[in-house]
Amino acid sequence: QVQLVESGGGLVQAGDSLRLSCAASGHAFSNYVVGWFRQAPGKEREFVAGIMRSGGGTYYRDSVKGRFTISRDNAKNTVYLLMNSLKPEDTALYYCAARNSMVLTHDPLTYDDWGQGSQVTVSS
Numbered sequence: 001q002v003q004l005v006e007s008g009g010g011l012v013q014a015g016d017s018l019r020l021s022c023a024a025s026g027h028a029f030s031n032y033v034v035g036w037f038r039q040a041p042g043k044e045r046e047f048v049a050g051i052m053r054s055g056g057g058t059y060y061r062d063s064v065k066g067r068f069t070i071s072r073d074n075a076k077n078t079v080y081l082l083m084n085s086l087k088p089e090d091t092a093l094y095y096c097a098a099r100n101s102m103v104l105t106h107d108p109l110t111y112d113d114w115g116q117g118s119q120v121t122v123s124s
Helices: none
Strands: 002-007 010-013 018-026 033-039 046-051 058-060 068-073 078-083 092-099 118-123
Touching: 002 092, 018 033, 018 092, 018 118, 033 068, 033 078, 046 068, 046 078, 058 068, 078 092
Parallel strands: 010 118
Antiparallel strands: 002 018, 018 078, 033 046, 033 092, 046 058, 068 078, 092 118
């Protein structure tokens, strides 16, 4: 089990950038795949981006491809989500989640550990 804490959210204008961080504590963080999810009011939680244990593989939902970049630093037990060219439709509560597996999935129900979330609000 790992404990996750997100940071870096805020209120920005359309076209701006933000970088979210997900700091993990616990054992063997490098054994976990990590996903970023988001949930807007009245909508289901959705997969945004994911990264394999070594950082060698990354995956994105179509609407953020080319704008968002996920990365990790296992020495610092931290995963990042760099968000460029933000749009109002990116407004949501962003969560990081970890799964003690070598398989990355898009289904939030398959993730064991979650952070509390970081709010991202993009104004037009």
